[in-house]
Amino acid sequence: MKDYLIFLLCISCYITNAQEPVTKQATQKQKLVLEKDGKDPVCGMKVKKGTTLVSTYKEKPYGFCSKVCKERFDKEPEKYVKK
Template structure:
């Protein structure tokens, strides 16, 4: 499985997962899970973006 937010490899034993439109997505961290849940279509449409919070939120 690939984390749809950061693109990292994650396995199905990850505690961070969410269901969206009948499909389960797995995440490497709660940060990625929250980012996906905030805007799932963005990640599904555009693909992984890297770890949340790294793109200019200083």
């Protein structure tokens, strides 16, 4: 049930905070850009390459569907990364 609620929250955040398009200006502000399609480790949604919603954990980049998922991951990355 908890996972379902997180998924619903991510969908609503995704709709309201759609992924930022990659532009020269965006890449200059934040150097991390997802280089290939991936999966949000928090909610499991697909994440397109080029998103700037990226965090690095143990030298591996992770992309996110929304700012909410990125913030959750940044607080407790070990909770969402498979060992």
